Amino acid sequence: DAKTTQPNSMESNEEEPVHLPCNHSTISGTDYIHWYRQLPSQGPEYVIHGLTSNVNNRMASLAIAEDRKSSTLILHRATLRDAAVYYCILRGVNDYKLSFGAGTTVTVRA
Amino acid sequence: SAVISQKPSRDICQRGTSLTIQCQVDSQVTMMFWYRQQPGQSLTLIATANQGSEATYESGFVIDKFPISRPNLTFSTLTVSNMSPEDSSIYLCSVWPRDNTEAFFGQGTRLTVV
Numbered sequence: 001d002a003k004t005t006q007p008n009s010m011e012s013n014e015e016e017p018v019h020l021p022c023n024h025s026t027i028s029g030t031d032y033i034h035w036y037r038q039l040p041s042q043g044p045e046y047v048i049h050g051l052t053s054n055v056n057n058r059m060a061s062l063a064i065a066e067d068r069k070s071s072t073l074i075l076h077r078a079t080l081r082d083a084a085v086y087y088c089i090l091r092g093v094n095d096y097k098l099s100f101g102a103g104t105t106v107t108v109r110a
Numbered sequence: 111s112a113v114i115s116q117k118p119s120r121d122i123c124q125r126g127t128s129l130t131i132q133c134q135v136d137s138q139v140t141m142m143f144w145y146r147q148q149p150g151q152s153l154t155l156i157a158t159a160n161q162g163s164e165a166t167y168e169s170g171f172v173i174d175k176f177p178i179s180r181p182n183l184t185f186s187t188l189t190v191s192n193m194s195p196e197d198s199s200i201y202l203c204s205v206w207p208r209d210n211t212e213a214f215f216g217q218g219t220r221l222t223v224v
Contacts, residue, residue, distance in 0.1 A: 034212075036213075041217075042217060042218075043114075043202050043204075043215030043216050043217050043218050044153065044202075044213075044215050045215065046212035046213065046214075049211060049212070085152075087152070096141045096143075096206040096213070097143060097155055097158065098153075098155070098204075098213060099155070100145075100152040100153040100154070101152060102152050103152060
C-alpha cells in the first residue's frame with residue numbers, strides 16, 4: 001500500500017484557517033487522495049477526496065500538488081468542533097479497504 | 111449515504127469469555143468491513159465481511175479469534191473470542207455503499223476486558 005506522512009499534531013486558533021499537509025511520494029497514477037476525520041469518541045467521517053484537481057466542499061478544500069506527491073487539507077475557519085484526528089489516505093480505484101496511518105491531531109484554541 | 115447502528119456501544123467483559131458485536135445498516139451494501147482501534151492508536155482493518163461466504167481476514171487476524179457472520183446485505187456480527195486484556199479496543203463497522211465516493215463508519219463498540 002502506498003503510504004502517507006502527516007505531522008503528528010497541529011494547533012490553531014478558532015476562526016483561523018488550518019492547513020494540514022500530507023506527503024505521499026509513492027502515490028500511483030490511479031490513487032485517490034482521501035481525507036477522513038475522527039472526532040472524539042466517534043467513528044471516522046469522510047471529509048473530502050480528490051485525484052488531480054483541487055476540490056472544495058462545504059467542509060474543507062483539498063489542494064493537490066501538480067506532481068501529486070503531496071496534498072494539503074484546508075479548513076477555512078476552524079471551529080472548536082473541528083478538533084479531531086485527520087487522516088490522509090490513498091485509495092486505489094477499485095480498493096474499498098482504507099489503510100489508516102497515525103493522522104494529525106488538530107487542536108483548536110478558543 | 112448510510113446510517114450504521116452498532117450494538118453494544120460499550121461493554122466490560124471477563125477474560126476468557128466472548129462478545130458478539132452487531133452492525134446494522136439502513137440500506138443494502140456489498141462492502142462491509144470491521145476495524146479495530148487499540149487505545150491511543152489508529153484504525154486497523156480486521157476483515158472484509160462477505161455476504162454468503164467466509165470473511166476475508168487481514169494479516170494478523172484469524173477466524174478462530176474473530177469469527178464474522180454476514181447473513182444479508184444489511185447486517186453483520188463480529189465476535190471477539192476467548193478475550194484477554196489485549197483485546198481491549200474500540201471495534202468499528204464500516205460500509206462502502208455502491209456508487210458512493212466515501213465510506214461510512216459506525217460509532218464503534220468500546221470493549222474493556224478485565
